[in-house]
Amino acid sequence: MSYQVDITIVGAGVIGLAIASQVAREGREVYVLEKNETFGQEASSRNSEVIHSGIYYPKDSLKATTCVEGNALLYELCQKHGIGHKKIGKIVVATDDAEVNELEKFWERGRGNGVNGLRMLSQQELRKLEPNITGIAAIFSPSTGIIDSWTLMSYFVGKAGDNGAHVAYRTAVVGVDKTPGGYKVSVEDRDGYFCFATKVLINCAGLQSDKVAGMVGIDIAEAGYKLHYCRGEYFSVGGGKSKLVSRLIYPVPKAGEAGLGIHVNFDLGGRMRLGPNADYVDTIDYRVDDSQKRAFYESAAKFLPFIAYDDLEPEMVGIRAKLQAGGEDFRDFVISHECDRGLPGFVSLIGIESPGLTRAPAIAQYVGKLVEEVLHNC
Numbered sequence: 001m002s003y004q005v006d007i008t009i010v011g012a013g014v015i016g017l018a019i020a021s022q023v024a025r026e027g028r029e030v031y032v033l034e035k036n037e038t039f040g041q042e043a044s045s046r047n048s049e050v051i052h053s054g055i056y057y058p059k060d061s062l063k064a065t066t067c068v069e070g071n072a073l074l075y076e077l078c079q080k081h082g083i084g085h086k087k088i089g090k091i092v093v094a095t096d097d098a099e100v101n102e103l104e105k106f107w108e109r110g111r112g113n114g115v116n117g118l119r120m121l122s123q124q125e126l127r128k129l130e131p132n133i134t135g136i137a138a139i140f141s142p143s144t145g146i147i148d149s150w151t152l153m154s155y156f157v158g159k160a161g162d163n164g165a166h167v168a169y170r171t172a173v174v175g176v177d178k179t180p181g182g183y184k185v186s187v188e189d190r191d192g193y194f195c196f197a198t199k200v201l202i203n204c205a206g207l208q209s210d211k212v213a214g215m216v217g218i219d220i221a222e223a224g225y226k227l228h229y230c231r232g233e234y235f236s237v238g239g240g241k242s243k244l245v246s247r248l249i250y251p252v253p254k255a256g257e258a259g260l261g262i263h264v265n266f267d268l269g270g271r272m273r274l275g276p277n278a279d280y281v282d283t284i285d286y287r288v289d290d291s292q293k294r295a296f297y298e299s300a301a302k303f304l305p306f307i308a309y310d311d312l313e314p315e316m317v318g319i320r321a322k323l324q325a326g327g328e329d330f331r332d333f334v335i336s337h338e339c340d341r342g343l344p345g346f347v348s349l350i351g352i353e354s355p356g357l358t359r360a361p362a363i364a365q366y367v368g369k370l371v372e373e374v375l376h377n378c
């Protein structure tokens with residue numbers, strides 16, 4: 001094992017790439033290892049591409065604070081580097097009195113989290129903004145938007161490469177062992193199996209991040225790192241219906257629900273989609289289950305009266321890496337330098353579910369600072 005690098009990042013999703021672009025610099029050997037053929041083939045390209053504002057998450061949670069921070073950073077990055085985005089705004093719509101009560105709670109929470117410009121809308125105000133949807137009250141979030149996640153990731157790959165980082169595709173990490181100076185990383189690629197040494201290892205392996213933590217000897221059950229897969233399907237909406245609303249439209253999330261509820265989202269070309277639903281599963285399978293179409297239609301028709309069953313076509317599936325199992329309470333993301341477990345230089349990012357895309361630049365800054373401290377003390 002003669003080859004030695006400074007920093008190894010496992011996973012070329014938006015999180016690993018954002019971190020690589022943050023920590024790469026001249027004179028430093030940084031490698032990103034990705035088991036797939038290219039970057040962003042998992043959660044980072046199978047999501048709603050929404051730049052969230054931070055309404056839903058409990059005050060002072062990492063999800064809340066860095067969502068608000070990530071929202072501002074992401075718009076700044078997009079404007080500066082020509083990354084496709086639109087600040088189209090979002091409406092969370094209540095369709096009965098019980099939902100209005102819940103809506104008010106989310107409004108308070110969003111304001112407490114520091115979300116800018118949130119407004120409660122009466123039925124008349126809602127009708128003025130979105131005449132084709134059904135609802136009796138709503139929250140309007142003007143700082144919510146959409147982004148082209150592929151261009152964002154391409155930007156991070158380019159910046160990391162310009163600063164000397166290497167991204168190795170079709171390279172799966174299969175083992176990690178603690179050594180006196182850092183870690184021995186065992187990988188498998190097209191040519192077989194090899195090992196190298198790294199001072200710092202950053203685990204951004206998304207759905208497999210609990211397994212990568214297990215490779216270095218962390219007891220994932222004891223640490224609370226066991227991930228639960230939660231599948232989300234999308235159906236596209238045809239029939240010219242996308243012209244009938246101009247903002248992202250969300251229902252009021254139900255207590256105990258694993259997602260935000262099936263909502264209207266758009267890509268930058270203006271194509272309308274419904275999704276995602278939220279079903280806990282044991283295996284990763286990206287085939288859309290057509291039999292969900294009826295449930296999607298019924299759920300959306302409550303606030304989108306113009307939708308017809310035949311407008312819906314199966315589109316894609318994304319799988320969330322959740323720390324909480326079905327029915328369990330809120331769990332925050334884990335970002336941890338594992339020094340206290342006797343693993344200095346090993347950084348875990350576990351359970352980076354939504355709003356992970358929004359948060360990517362904020363996470364990169366946070367982990368960047370951590371890594372500078374680690375390298376300084378190594």
Ligand SMILES: Cc1cc2nc3c(=O)[nH]c(=O)nc-3n(C[C@H](O)[C@H](O)[C@H](O)COP(=O)(O)OP(=O)(O)OC[C@H]3O[C@@H](n4cnc5c(N)ncnc54)[C@H](O)[C@@H]3O)c2cc1C
Pocket residue numbers: 010011012013014015016033034035036039040041042043044045046047048049050051052171172173174204205206207208209212231232276317318319320321352353354355356357358359
């Ligand atoms: C249905 C859905 C909707 C969402 N909607 C939004 C949204 O609208 N807005 C938002 O902000 N966020 C959203 N998210 C969350 C966001 O997509 C994720 O938080 C983010 O993409 C996570 O990025 P990641 O890099 O951690 O994971 P991933 O993109 O999954 O990347 C992990 C990478 O690690 C690689 N890997 C794993 N194991 C190994 C190994 N052993 N060796 C080498 N490589 C390995 C994988 O191949 C993968 O490429 C959504 C997520 C889902 C699933």
